[in-house]
Amino acid sequence: MGVRGEPKLRKYIPILLFLIVLTSCAAPQRRGALLTEFPERPIFEAAISDIGKANDIDVSKISLYWGDGSTIIITDDDKIIVGYDFLYRYRCREGKPEYIYCFVAHELAHYKLSHLGKRKAASYVTTALMLGLNMVVPGAGLLNLGLNPMVTSGYSRSQELEADSEAVKFMDKQGVEGARGKYIEALRWIYVGSNPKTGLMATHPQLEDRIGNLN
Numbered sequence: 001m002g003v004r005g006e007p008k009l010r011k012y013i014p015i016l017l018f019l020i021v022l023t024s025c026a027a028p029q030r031r032g033a034l035l036t037e038f039p040e041r042p043i044f045e046a047a048i049s050d051i052g053k054a055n056d057i058d059v060s061k062i063s064l065y066w067g068d069g070s071t072i073i074i075t076d077d078d079k080i081i082v083g084y085d086f087l088y089r090y091r092c093r094e095g096k097p098e099y100i101y102c103f104v105a106h107e108l109a110h111y112k113l114s115h116l117g118k119r120k121a122a123s124y125v126t127t128a129l130m131l132g133l134n135m136v137v138p139g140a141g142l143l144n145l146g147l148n149p150m151v152t153s154g155y156s157r158s159q160e161l162e163a164d165s166e167a168v169k170f171m172d173k174q175g176v177e178g179a180r181g182k183y184i185e186a187l188r189w190i191y192v193g194s195n196p197k198t199g200l201m202a203t204h205p206q207l208e209d210r211i212g213n214l215n
């Protein structure tokens with residue numbers, strides 16, 4: 001059986017090699033923690049500092065990490081967290097430093113426009129309403145999990161589109177030539193082959209809507 005099975009096995013060697021190459025791309029390995037050291041860190045730091053300076057944004061409170069997650073987010077305690085899936089894509093799908101500048105500009109736009117604060121306020125109102133409803137209809141508070149904007153996704157659709165427009169303005173001010181075109185290129189890059197429901201950008205509006213908004 002072992003002898004007969006051998007030619008069959010050989011057939012799979014190219015596939016195995018391909019899989020090994022694929023997995024070696026996935027350099028980030030630890031999950032579930034926020035870590036400070038990663039090879040792309042200097043690019044992110046430069047982007048935060050350059051965009052901040054050009055646009056009078058005080059970035060001194062912002063700290064930078066990488067960890068679990070799909071895309072890049074900014075938290076309400078001023079942490080920019082670069083997701084594992086983003087780094088994987090950056091390393092394996094020809095990511096460019098310009099793209100990092102675009103996505104950092106987007107996060108700094110959320111930051112400058114205080115989107116998270118507005119989102120939190122909306123979240124508290126929803127929670128309060130649901131707690132009230134819970135007294136009348138026991139168990140109704142569970143609906144909060146489905147309705148609460150903070151639980152479902154970070155920002156509203158309109159906030160995402162607003163952050164895109166603001167990010168392009170930031171890049172303009174920073175002196176980036178053809179900022180809008182470059183930003184759109186970065187968007188296209190991050191959406192390629194990503195499932196709209198479960199993929200990297202599932203929490204954001206569709207690519208066409210975002211490009212349409214910028215045009």
Ligand SMILES: [Zn+2]
Pocket residue numbers: 106110155160163
């Ligand atoms: Zn966003």
